[in-house]
Amino acid sequence: EDPDTRFPLLDVRSQAVSSRTKTANKNLLRLHLAIQNLWKAALQREANGKFKYDYVIFMKDDSLWFEDFNITNFYQKEGDVFIPLCDARDPPMNVNEINDYIAISRRKK
Numbered sequence: 079e080d081p082d083t084r085f086p087l088l089d090v091r092s093q094a095v096s097s098r099t100k101t102a103n104k105n106l107l108r109l110h111l112a113i114q115n116l117w118k119a120a121l122q123r124e125a126n127g128k129f130k131y132d133y134v135i136f137m138k139d140d141s142l143w144f145e146d147f148n149i150t151n152f153y154q155k156e157g158d159v160f161i162p163l164c165d166a167r168d169p170p171m172n173v174n175e176i177n178d179y180i181a182i183s184r185r186k187k
Contacts, residue, residue: 109178117183134183141179149182158184 082100113136120134133149152160164177171177 113181131185134185135180136183137180138178152182152184158186160184 080100082103083096116136117134120131124130133152135149160182161177162180162182164171164179
């Protein structure tokens with residue numbers, strides 16, 4: 079059995095759904111590997127430049143913004159990683175979905 083059909087999402091309702099799940103799983107793992115590589119590059123840049131970023135933003139290049147982005151909205155929030163809502167979508171996102179276009183990581187000082 080192909081492990082890509084079972085991790086990280088498992089949906090084997092039919093062969094067609096299983097095939098789409100396999101593709102989605104590969105894409106999801108590819109996205110997270112890219113984020114890991116970008117994170118390592120950011121850490122290396124910090125080490126080379128002897129500084130630390132306050133925030134690191136990972137954003138897909140096909141993101142579409144309807145309003146200006148203001149990072150100050152995240153200053154007072156608890157947490158280290160923020161995934162903003164994508165509430166401009168029609169139909170709106172399901173409560174079980176997450177936005178995969180942007181992640182904001184607060185760096186410890």
